Amino acid sequence: MAKIKDTDYLFSTARVRSIEKYMLTHEKVEKMIDAKTTEDALKVLYDSNYGDVNEQISVNDYEKLLTQEHKKTYDFIMSIAPELDNFNMFLYTYDYHNLKVIMKSEYLGIDSSDLLVNTGSIDIKKLNYAVKERDFSGLTENMALALKEIIEVFPKNKDPQVIDIIFDKYCYEEMLNSAKSLNSKFIEDYIRLQIDTINLKTYVRLRKMNKSWDFFSKVYIKGGKISEQIFIKNYDETFEKFADELFAFDLRDEFIEGTESLEETGKFTALEKIFDNKLLNHVKSAKYISYGIEPLVGYLIAKDNEIKIARIILAGKIAGISSELIKERLRETYV
16 A cells, blocks of 8 residues: 555645634633533534534533544544544554453443443444454454453452553553554654653652552553653652653653642642643644644544543533632643
């Protein structure tokens, strides 16, 4: 098959640019937060092309609307992309999520089918079949390796956490390998930054739980720019001192701000938000690329961020949380 060139994305990039105008701006987000009712907040989403204006849902079913929007976004990208396989890496997290649900359901004897999502690269029926029949021929190599390792390890220790650890390890390795194959620095840097922020959040959580460095070593995800040795060597340092190690990775200020908020409030929400904004700021650079795979990837990730924003607002309004508190939790917008 001929190699895909940036110019092959001219049409699809133009399509993406044409619908970015419907995305949630900062002003639209403010309008949702300040809406008198949750119905009025939902109306902002309908005006931004969410759902079907002729089949509006009740406010308590907002998750259905967000799920539809998520699937619609991926279906749109798949309908215009010149090479579909290039986008599978952004669907792998949903495949691995589904495999976690299926494996835990089997081992723990529970029905968690309501937690499955239908936006992965592999149909849920195929995933269920693969696990039930122990036939991994329809999966990727990494998914098969992860399942084989879990089937070998879990019966020995019966720890459900090991399922998450093993799947996460293989998932991000697969995502990074896919990114490398595209020869796109923008995408590879994004995946590496994603891995770094996950490792940093894990490091902070384990430190607050007084877990030792050897436990961190078990859950550390390879592939980021921050080596495992940096974490281990400085494991018992204060957060402020550890932050100095992050200067070279342009994460020092974010780490300090997030951990200072954690010490003041006891909550991880600021740290989560700050790292999400860091990732989005990287994605925003795609807006300045004239054409290529980057604008499509940027739109995909930006829509994930947008749907997360909508979820925070709607859940907050239904729970009666004040506008000020909702604003504290919100991520930046892409447009």
